Amino acid sequence: MMPSRRQKTTARKHRSLREFFAIPATRTTIVLLVGAVILCVLMTVAIAPKRYNLRVGEISYTTITATKDVVDEVSTARQREEAASKVEPSYVFNESVTTEVLQNLEAVLGQVNSVQQYGRTILEQQHPGDPQAQQAYQFNEAELNYAKGQLTQLTLAGYQMQTLLHATNQQMLDMSEDLTAAVENIMNTTIREGYTSETIQYLQQIVGYKTEIDLLQNVVTPILRKVMQPNMLIDKTATEALREEARKTVEPVIYKQGQNIVLARERVTYNQLEMLRSLGLLDNDNVDxxxxxxxxxxxxxxxxxxxxxxxxxxxxxxxxxxxxxxxxxxxxxxxxxxxxxxxxxxxxxxxxxxxxxxxxxxxxxxxxxxxxxxxxxxxxxxxxxxxxxxxxxxxxxxxxxxxxxxxxxxxxxxxxxxxxxxxxxxxxxxxxxxxxxxxxxxxxxxxxxxxxxxxxxxxxxxxxxxxxxxxxxxxxxxxxASPSKLMELSNPNHPLLRRLLIEASGTYHHSIIVANLAEAAAESVHANQLLARAGAYFHDIGKLKRPLYFKENQLGDNPHEHTNPYVSAAIVTAHTRDGLVLAQQYRLPAEIQSIITEHHGDTPVMYFYHKATQQAGDAAVDVADFRYDGHRPQTKEAAIIMLADTVEAAVRSMSNPTPQAIEEFIHKLVRGKLDDGQLNEAPLTLLDVERICQAFATVLKGVFHERIEYPSISPAAAARVNAAAAASEENHNESRVEAAKLRRADTEEPAAAQPAAPAAAKPAAPAAQAAANAAAVGAAVAKPAAGAQPVGAVKPAAPVVQPVAAPAEKPAASAAQPAAPVAQPVAAPAEKPAAPVAQPAAAPAAAQPAAAPAEKPAAPVAQPAVSAEKPAAPAAQPAAASAEKPAAPIAQPAAAPAEKPAAPAAQPTAAPAEKPAAPVAQPAAPVAQPAAAPAPKAEQPDTEKIEAPQGEDHED
The missing domain is CATH 1.10.1760 (Arp2/3 complex 21 kDa subunit ARPC3)
Incomplete structure (x- = not known):
């Protein structure tokens, strides 16, 4: 059944969504948004305060503290108004008020006088000439109303009108004059707004001295209240500004964070409730x-x-x-x-x-x-x-x-x-x-x-x-791939690395060197060094599936010689896919899995491509069939490992890896990768690539450094070594006995002029007597200097073939000796130099006497001197010993210090004699080995041509 158009549209939308969410930037944005939402939720939860259900007058069962600094608005407003009320008003003087007051006073007094005259007329009509009857007369309602109608600028009550109508003319005249004068005088001063009552009281006191009390209270006071006005008026704008400044000077009442607002078991006041509301601590209230x-x-x-x-x-x-x-x-x-x-x-x-x-x-x-x-x-x-x-x-x-x-x-x-x-x-x-x-x-x-x-x-x-x-x-x-995880993966005991070592040891060692190269290069370009090393360890684990198909693991035949080049290329290129399978099986980090698949990029296997081309003849061969199917390196570490893998494998094949050749070859290989476009997608600059090349060169120069050629030992020399080793043990024991005797002699005769008699040494071979007789042939020597002490070795000296010549009072002339080991003796020092006498070589184990030390050392000879304090350079034959200063080192090894045994000695050290004999010429054995038989010519050493054995690695 064919899918409908709607299904196709839905599938297309789903595919578009999957492609959209597959983009790394999209997923990163989603992660950021989700993380931001979670952080915001956690933050709001952390700072959200606890809420309470309280009203004014209710008792709080919990002590509530301020979650932040909060202002007590009610208390603050009250204190500010108090401060504003204490501010003195600002006044403005009004000159027109005085004139207005006097004019009003004159008009009022005119109406008052008219009303008084009306009353006087009625009284004269009712009781002419009878003051008492006039005073007792009560005006009726009609008369009062008429009188009130005459006072349009002043309102008087009935009893006040009675007082005015009963006033006499003289009283009115005195009142008018006094009141006018007093008001005029007071208006020439300042009367502040709000202080009018005080001014009226002051005027009453002035006028009251001459005015009847009833008239003062009932007529003068209403007139003053009507006409008096302040001439110093309040400047409302300036006064309000001053009051506002006063309000601002009042600090708000603040409850600090943590301060108690409401105490437990106390009633909640209006002020406290307002503070809780401002903090958002009340239920059903606005959120902050x-x-x-x-x-x-x-x-x-x-x-x-x-x-x-x-x-x-x-x-x-x-x-x-x-x-x-x-x-x-x-x-x-x-x-x-x-x-x-x-x-x-x-x-x-x-x-x-x-x-x-x-x-x-x-x-x-x-x-x-x-x-x-x-x-x-x-x-x-x-x-x-x-x-x-x-x-x-x-x-x-x-x-x-x-x-x-x-x-x-x-x-x-x-x-x-x-x-x-x-x-x-x-x-x-x-x-x-x-x-x-x-x-x-x-x-x-x-x-x-x-x-x-x-x-x-x-x-x-x-x-x-x-x-x-x-x-x-x-x-x-x-x-x-955390640093600790990478360090754990770099452990050689990891199961995959153990398998690699056992099943593909060549690949293992190749990976070790690649890891060293990659780590050095990663450090030079500031990449992840741990990831580079760990990735290099595992980059070729895919070769575990077919280890013998890779050159570094082949010990015998190469199976590719009998395999189709297409098949060989498929096997070789498959190791990246096989490695990815193993990496997933062992749960290696994704970064290392990427390195496994990217470290070859899409480069072709040129060897099999050329082989296929040769076999195909004129037929076309597609190079794509020989390419790796991985991605090109996407990270610095993958690119570094690609280059390190290529460089290590190629440099290993160089016939003459000199430092300059290595550096040029590295640049050539890296340039090839650049030309092929393998590094186009890696975040590397050309400067980074150059630094990587320099790092590779530094490491590989150390790997392919030059080494010295080690000698091979001939069968004859090996036999001499074995004989010397057998004799050294016996000589060592005899030397210890001889040294003990010499120490006893030194203790018993410390001040003797002559050295102690020599102790008889057990000859190691019959040739010891012949050597002693031959010593008598030498030139006569003088007695040792007074106080000279014989030398006795505590432990056997270095392997020697010749005995040490006895020093005398005067040094003997040095015998000419070649630098190379020869069978020439060292002349015994005497008062006059004795010519060296060539003697046949003694038996290998013959014991030779050691000479006592002299005041001065013998002159330098071809052989180095033996020092009791410090050994000289190695020599095949020792020279005369000096108690004060050793002779200069020469080409021949000297005897080892007397306190510590060195290599086995071919000859035991003889006890010092009272008169030393001349030395007997002995042949030199290579590396302190005695000759198996006397040399036919004393001047020629028994040596062989030395060559290093093939197929071995020797250390420097």
Missing amino acids: IMMYVSAIAMVLVAIGILLLVLHLFCPEVLRQPYRMLIIMLALCITLGISVLAKLINVYLMPTLLCVMMLTSLLGPKEGMAACLSMTVIVGTLATGSESTFSAQTVNIILTTLIGGMAALMIVRHKPNRQQILLCGIITAVVNAALILVVGFMTNTSLHDVAADAIWSGAAAAGAAILTIALDPLVEAMFNL
Whole structure:
């Protein structure tokens, strides 16, 4: 059944979505968004305050403290109004008020006088000439109403009108004059607004001296209240400005963070409720949106810092979603644990956890980015819902930033568990020191500062413990190529490397050298050295499937000689796919799997391509059939291993690997990879490529250094060595006996003028007597100097063939000897030099007497002198010994020091005689070996041509 159009459209959409989400940038963006949301949620949860259901007058069963600094608005407003009310008003003088007051007074007095005249007329009509009857008369309602109608500018009550109507003309005249004068005088002064009543009272006192009391109270006072006005008016604008300034000077009533607002078992007041409402601590109340917006903004700033640092120092992380996922996971874990730890103590937050984790899992650059980002996050978390930047926040920021950098420097070199634990201890000390320094500047309580320092140190140590616990989980979850994992994979005991060593030893050793090359090159271009080494170890594990099809593992026939070149190319190119299968089977990190598939890129196997071309004749051969099917290197490490693999295999085939030839060959090989485009997708510059070439050259010059040619031993020389070894043991024992006798002689006769008599030495062979007789042929020698002591060896000297000539009072002339070992004796020193006498060679084990030391050493001869303090250069024959100064070293080895036995001696050391005999010529044995038989010619040594054995590696 054919799919419908809708099904095709749906499938096309699904395919487009899969392709979209397969883009690394898309997945990285999704990881960032999800991580940002999680961080924002954790932050808002951490700073969200607890809410309460309270009303005015209710009893609170919990002591409620301020989550941040809050202003008591009610108390503050009351105090500000009090301050404003205490401000004196600002006045403005109004000159027109005086004229207006006097005019009004004149008009009122005119109407009052008219009304008084009306009353006087009625009284005269009713009771003419009777003052008492007039005074007792009560005006009726009609009369009063008429009188009130005459007073349009003044309103008087009935009893006041009665007083005015009963007033006499003289009273009215006196009142008018006094009142007018008083008002005029007072208006020439200042009357402030608001002080009119005080002015009226003052005028009443002035006028009251001459005015009847009833008239004063009922007529004068209403007139004053009507006409009096202040001439100093309040300037409302200026006064309000002064009052506003006064309000501003009042500090707000603030409850600090942590201060109790409502105490348990107390009634809630209006002021307290308003403060709780402003803090957002009441149920069904508005949420403090700005607090949460600010927290989210700080989280976004932290993520921005993270991305900026990653872009500047390790931009490849932005193209690897799983690495970004690990970074965001570490940040979320750190923030989540910090939120819980803050409930106990704010200094217990393990802010260094993400730094330690990312440095040990990914590297120091990622750790540095996390350190800066976490500093912003925990700074916001420590501030929380506070409105002030407290010393506590400073402490948290400093410990996170400085402690994080210290952890970064400690963990980055050795990201193992021991180093992480050490990092926890060191950062704990650093954090505690920072808390103490800041605390002593801002806090006077030693107990509080010490407690904060202990909490901060515990947080750093806890971060290290959590890192040790979480790192293996993250590594296993993401199959991560962390530094510790790479160090673990670099262990030669890894199962794959053990298999490689046993089943494909040539490939194993090739991988070791490639690893050395890759690590040196990675260091030169600032790539991941651990990844380069581990990737080089495993890059050819695919050869385990068919090890004998690769040249380095072939000990006999080459199976490719009997195989079709197409098949051979398929077998060789398949080792990258086979290696990927093995890498997945052994759960190697993805980075190493990529190196396995990319270290050959899509290069062709030219050997089999040329072979196929030769076999095909004129037929065309497609080079694509001989190419590897892997991707070209995408990382620095993969590109480095590709070049190292090519260089190591090619340089090994050089016939004459001189330093200059190696360097030129490396550049040629690398240039070929560049020309083929294999490095086009790797993040390498031409300068990086040049540095890689130099690093390769440095390593390979050390691998292919020159070596000296070691000698081979002929059968005759081997026989002499064996004979000397057998004789040395016996000579060693006899020398020890001889030395003991000489020490006893030295003890018994310390001041003797002549040396002690020689002790009889057991001859090692019958030729010892013949050697003693031959010594008498030499020139006569003088007695040794007074006080001279015989020399006795504590242990046998170095292997010698010739005895040491006895020194005399005067040094003998040196006998001419060649530098090479010859069978010539050293002339015995005497008063006059004796000519050397050639003697037949003594038997190999013949014992020869040793001469006593003289005051001065013999003159330099062809053989080096024997020193009792310091051995000279190795020689085949020893010369005369000096008690004061050894002779200069020459081409022949000297005897070893007398205190320590050296190589086996061919001759035992004879005891010193009173008169030493002349030396007997002895043939020289190579490397201190005695001759098997007397040499036919004393002047020629018994040596053979030396050649190094073939097929062996010799050390320098």
